[in-house]
Amino acid sequence: MSLRIWGAICLAATLSGCFKVNTSQVPMATTWEMSDQQRMQAAHHWDVLARNEARGIMANQRLRSRPLYVFSPQPATPFERGYHSLLESQLVQQGALVSTQPEGSVIINPSVQVVTHSDRGSIRPPPGALTFLAAGVAWAFQPLNHWSEPALALIPGAALFDAFSGNITEVGNTEVIITTRATEFDTLLYSSSNIYYINAGDSNHYESRSGLRVSSQW
Structure with a gap:
């Protein structure tokens, strides 16, 4: 390699180092570290979530021996109806005391939030x-x-x-935040939140179209 090319490389390296000492009128944007986020697109995935949450609830010392009531809002979305049944089944399999009445029970209350991004900018492909x-x-x-x-x-x-x-899927603009909470009176005994990508056409599985909903919160 000629001295001229080496000189150009050294000059470029020197100039790039100088940019670090310059000031800026606004914070410069940077990217997050590489992370993974699963896509939920089958009822089986709801069962996997229910099994993981049942294990988390039963690992809580304050909930293991208490009667649990899984609340379901009315009207319920397809996900809420399915997740309600699946979570009850998984809790029973884990040895929980699942009650059919809320009186005297710890209330297990799942909640869902659909997030739709309208302007995410460019998303570069994964490394490699x-x-x-x-x-x-x-x-x-x-x-x-x-x-x-x-x-x-x-x-x-x-x-x-x-x-x-099988490991390749698009990022998408629609996500869902699913939170499972256990409360007794005014005390939060357990809370677990999970975030997934979902297909845009499946948002009605998670998002209620009705303005009237019954809640367990008074």
Whole structure:
């Protein structure tokens, strides 16, 4: 590598370091660390959530031996009806005392909030996605001048895609926050919140279209 190229690299590195000491009129935007968030798109996923919450409730010393009443709002959304039954079933399987009446019981009250983003800006692909794509293109075109059967090059790439395609899903603009709380009188004994992506067309499973709802809170 010539001295001229080395000089350009050193100059660029020096200038990039100078930007750190400059001031700014507003805070500069930065990104979050890479994290995962699951997509909920099957009734089975509701059962998985109910099982996890039942385990969390039964792990609470103040709730393990108490009668529990799972509240369901009226009218209930498809998710609320399904989650109510699934949570009751999972609690019984975990050995909980599940009551059919709220009197004298700890109230288990799930709540749901649908969040729809209208302007999320650009979302870059996960790390390695572009490298994987470039490697796949190179692998597909490399045999054209060297192999008698170039189409055979597609088989390893297709197999690799099949192996990992189940982990790929779009981010989407619709999310749901599901909170399961246990209360007695004015005391919060347990609270657990989970956030999932959902398909935009499934928001009516979680969001009530009626303005009148019955709550367990007085």
